[in-house]
Amino acid sequence: MVMSVRRAPPLPLIFLLMIHEVSSADWSVSYRHSHICAIKDSSVIMSCTYTYPTGYKIKKVFWTKNPVKVGEEYPDLSEDPEYSQRLQYLGDKQKNCTIRLSHVIQKDSHMYYFSLIADKPGLSNWIKQWITTVKDNVKWIGAPGASLTVTDLQVESPENVTEGQNVSLTCKSSCALTDRATFIWYGNSKPLTEKRNRNNQLLLQSVRREDAGRYSCGVKGHTYISPAVQLNVTYPPNSVSVSISPSGVIVEGDSVNLICSSDSNPPAEINWFKEGRFLGSGRIYSISKISSNHSGEYKCKSSNKNGWKYTAVTLNVMYPPKNVSVSNFSPSGVTVEGDSVTLICSSDSNPPAEINWFKGGTFVGSGRIYSISNISSNHSGEYKCKSKNKHGEKDSDTVRLNVTYAPRNAVVSIISPSGVTVEGDSVTLICSSDSNPPAEINWFKGGTFVGSGRIYSISNISSNHSGEYKCKSKNKHGEKDSDTVRLNVTYAPRNAVVSIISPSGVIVEGDSVTLICSSDSNPPAEINWFKGGTFVGSGRIYSISNISSNHSGEYKCKSKNKHGEKDSDTVMLNVMYSPTNVMVSISPSAEIVEGDSVTMICSSDSKPPAVNFSWFKGGTFVGSGRIYNISNISSDHSGEYKCKSINEHGGKYSDNVTLNVMYATKATPLSISSPAEIQTDAPKNIVVSTSPIVEGESMTHKHVEKYSDAVPLNVMYPPKNVSVYINGSAEIVEGGSVTLICSSDSNPPALNFIWFKENQSSAVGSGQSFSALQSGSFYCEAHNQHGSQRSDAVTVTVKEHHGSRWHEVFGITVECGVSFIIVTITIIIIMFIIKKLRSFKYEYITMTQISESSEDTYRLLELQSTTSDLYGTLTTLHPRPLEHSCTTVL
Template sequence: MSQRPAPSLLLLFLLMIPGVCSQWSNWGVWYSPSHICALQGSSVIMSCTYTYPTGHRIRKVFWTKTNIKEKNKEFPDLSKDPEYSQRLQYLGDKQQICTIRLSHVTLKDSRMYYFRFITYNPDGKWFGDPGVTLTVTDLQVESPERVTEGDSVRLTCKSSCTLTDRATFIWYRNSQPLIKGNQIILWRVSREDTGTYSCGVDGHSYISLAVQLNIRYPPVNPVISISPSGEIVSGHSVTLICSSDSNPPAEISWFKGRTFVGSGRIFNISNISSDDSGEYKCKSTYEHEDKYSAVTLNVMYPPRNVSVLITGSGEIVSGDSVTLICSSDSNPPALNFSWFKENESSVVGSGQSFSALQSGRFYCQAHNQHGSHRSDAVTVTVHHGLGWHVWLGITVACLGFFIIIIIILFIMRKRRDAKTEDHTVKQDNLYSDVTGRDVHVSESADCDDAQYATVTSSKPRRDRNAPDRRDTEEIQYATVQHHKNKQTKRSEENESQYGNIRIHQPESAVSQWHVSYSPSHICALKDSSVIMSCTYTYPTGYQIRRVFWTKGNVKEDGEYLDLSEDPEYSQRLQYLGDKQQICNIRLSHVTLKDSRMYYFRFITNITEGKWIGKPGVTLTVTDLQVESPERVTEGDSVRLTCKSSCTLTDRATFIWYRNSQPLTERRDRNNELLLQSVRREDAGRYSCAVHGHNHISPAVQLNVMYPPKSVSVSTSPSGEIVSGDSVTLICSSDSNPPALNFSWFKENESSAVGSGQSFSALQSGRFYCQAHNQHGSQRSDAVTVTGEAFINTLLYLHIIHQFGELIMMIFLFQFIMVLVGM
């Protein structure tokens, strides 16, 4: 029983020997945390500490991505790997901190990483296995495959692992920020919710791939638009567009009347003719449901099939006339007709009918605003039916009648003064129907026209401000004629039939119907107010019953749509005109949808007295966009341009904003902003506007790049250290983009003594750092690190070692004494 303490005493002696039990317990590497989940494109800090036995001094520290040694019997240094060298930053020291930062991580970086340190002792090496596991994840949007309008939809932002850092998710629709949260719920979705959805994490630039949310919805009634707008003329090409908003798109079919003519949203008619006039229908078919819309095409074309109709026979007796009537097929109907005698270049008559008084071949030419066309010639033959003795008797009778007239005139001349008043009364009674007009009575001095008298009446133009008189009738001129049965010379303008009274309307009366727009093209800024200036005229004798503006040139139910009754315009439209000649309007808060042609329409008290001003006034509404260079470096000259889709009609003064604050010194009529020798202070969000208007363009970020500035070094702890300890130096700088490369130098030495944003100084001296980015570099001022020779570390360790050996000898002596005593 006395022998049992011997092993225990021996074990006790072995435990007291320095370095036997604690040889390996002081070597270690600890990672916190040991598993990291990071977002693609982010920066990851792998926190790490390490320990080693006293008496060792660190010679080399590094990280590696494998636990398999290379041929040189050492692990590969991660900082020398081309895939990591520009992204890896060592934040530790050569004492106990071994933390690193890995920037811009990718999915390929997912693996286990290990820390390795080597001391100056041949066997003083340690490998921190197992290491720290890094998992890099991207983001994916999870959404339902099929969504119908009215459904509720849940979108989820998913990652392959749970992010180590607490994450706040941000949602985007069409690249615009929406809400925060890892899920988004859309209650009763509508077609306006359609778009591309993506998600990101607050504080990170990475955004997931966008997912299209495709919402199904049925169409409303289809709408047909005609291109080009305005009048349709034969020979041109016309495109009909059927707009039927639905998802998926509805099936479109086209019909003319009941005949199928085509399919697809666009129906084109090339080289259109009058045969193509008629009603066209667009049929929209969506999931077995049909909806229709119709439009009528009215094709304009020049006169064709022009012909001459002869009233009576083409053979007449000398002194009589034959009436020729010109007919044609045209749209609009021809209003101007010209008459020609074959082989003669000058016009012999005008109007739809013409009285031929002599033999020859005559033809007519019909005109409208789209062209003209002539007829074939017809033959008129004049027969001379009276002999010379008949003409002799007529001549003698005329001479006798002429002598009687001379005698009567001589007698009347004697009584002129006495009967002047009586003569005036007779004239007033004779022309009582033309009271208030200028009257001229003439008699012909030619014996052939002895019984011919002309009364010419002209009515002065009625003042439009005067009250309308319904009991008066406008007469341009009236001709009263009485002829014998013989040839008579007449003016081409005063055509008449024998023994009749005709009231003529001059051709110039048509030109009195007119609408004029000034200007005819307007470019306006979004959300501004626009005044469309307009005047109109119409013939005297008409009274305006209704005036309005319209945006379509196609009638609905027999009349154009009144713009003031359109819900989209009624609250924004103000009529500034009258019922005389002014037809101005003001349209407020214009939008891009208001870009189109507008027309003025007026209706009189006469059934056919209607007019629409075609072509109308074209309104183009534009917004503003800032155009800037993509990349700007400090010192460059930068030109920003405020652009619009058209040239503003009103003279514009542009205003520029930086970070929503007006640059008052930059107000100019020029739409450009020139920054000479741009500085970092010029960076910001720039937008533009027009003075006097609320609309401001979307802001554009001006990002000014510049090399490192204001480079400085901070110490932690203070600059005085005890020999064997270290002080951490941290390099900071102002640059864009931020400096990623840092070099450390000891003053008066050319080679670098360290790299990375932080550096551990183990000895006294003056140290400085140099920061680098792609635009340049700059160094800091030097800082001083002071070391005190308090006690040599090796000597301290040696004393402890000797003290341990003394204790060991004492216990060994006691052990021997026990053995001897036994």
């Protein structure tokens, strides 16, 4: 069909008249179908051809549809998202303008137009410019276009049809399909190939119930299928049957359903009858907990508007045994050994049950009657019968055959939670015996009665419960003892005690000593020995041969088994030995001048501490006591001294110490000057100068006309041979102290002593003596105006104290505390005065020129003598009783 072509937008009429090449008569579109009817979801071919005037150049061809609103542009469908994926242009830019539109839907129903955009190259530039101003190109729309209608399919069918009638089904569409269509019919979604009549109709002749179902139609070559419609075929009840659920044998107590099934349309009404009596309605007749009373014939009646039909079924209810009981027949009424007894079992069951007899859980016979002749005690027990058929079984209640006899087979069993009886557990002893009537039970540990009853329980068991137990079973016919069982209670070690065995009673260095550890435990414990906290050996006995003082200390044993461990109390091993390390200290240790007081102290290491000290000059006994004092010393006291320290185990001498007493000249005065030469014109007036001469200086004597008697030359030097003396033992008990004394060789005597503890930068004390209260290594530094020197370090060890030792130390400390404080304060004051006087003495003598006047000389000598006497007097104030009573304890 040839159709006119219109331009869009239209050009002015005057311009069209001037340019005849743009006449509409030169443009045309021919659509093959002006109206197209297509099935939903199919593909549509819109075929067309077009012509255009010579001289134009086709720039673009496209299809469009009516605008949605008036005045809108005609859209290019290839650019529309709703069409772009479904539209395919099959033509060209010369003549053919055919397209394919796929998967059409009812929304695609529109008028569609072919359109093109063309340009004529021969137009003058000013015309092109004008056309461009109006529109860049000439756009033509092919009218009136092609109309597309998208339709679906619908099936027309009667709602109900009676079996045997004829029925016709029609497949309809909203428009006549453009292409010749071949219709396809479906029954229950399956193609029907044999029942097709005419093009769009399905004819079913003499319809049957099998023809009922859902019918739909489609067109060959298309995937679209119409919605299905239901064809309902009615017919009277047929093939009526009754089923029983569950199937098979019906047992009493079951829940049973009688189900009536029939083939009918519309569905039949179901009614139930038993022996002509109406029971109920509905396809299912339920009986819950069925019994034998429900046995019989049941009928169901199936009926609808087209007819009715009966069918019957018989219920035969089976049930397991019930009401099972045992009767006991005995001639005497009481069962005695030697009697005959008959047991009878009765029960109700369907089918009849098999009868079995049991004593306890043991099978003993079959049959409704069970007889026992010449009964004995072995027949005593509980009897029952078991009634059994294929639907179940039931036991009767038990009956007791009670044959009396004396106790026998008494046995004790022990029940402990852990299997091993541990102290603190709860243990149960159970006595089992065979007797009738039941026996009285008594319990015995060894031969002692401990309780009654079949069960004997011990809670929080202890080692005292260990032993052999038995039970005695007794009734009026006799008695029986069980075998004894051993109750072995295990427990952790306890009461660990150490005993010391020494031949002499007192442990002396060189003896052999045995330590024995005894403890109570089960199982026996492993024994380990410790000195202080150090492991030293194992075994119940710990022996030390050739014992020495190093073995002194606190010992204990550790007793251990799998249940725990226990330490003994510590015992003190106190090894006695004779004195060792006997030494003498001299105070003052510096220059000793005639008239001074000198103290010599004897110290030693021994156990017990030495209390007997003897002093010797040369080989001559001169005194007793740890401290030997010489007041107002003279030159006659010079010589070698030693002390002897004695305890009950022996004695030992110290090394000799030399006492060198300095004194002034007693003859012709002599003047000594240093470092210059000394001269004198008056031999009768020679003056002795006591100015210090420092070690290393020289002295020259010239023009001496007369020699005086010899006088001591007093050479000054800094401290040397500095050492620390420990007053007593270096081991102290915690809370106590030990006195350390610093001695040195110097001239003048060192009066400034400073104490240090190793690894500490600051001083810990001052003074010639120092009380150490804690463990460590201590040393002292001795100072005079010429220099200083430090001693070697000595070690002090503090041991952990025990109660008894603490009370001893505390008591002694209280007793001597007041005296100790008073004496200490007095000594500090005296030492301060001495230091000041001596400092004054030496400074005065050193700095003062020797006067030629004999009066001045004698005054100077008198000052020296007075100072020496004062120092000697003060040094004798050190209290000897305090040293013995307090220092020894520390």
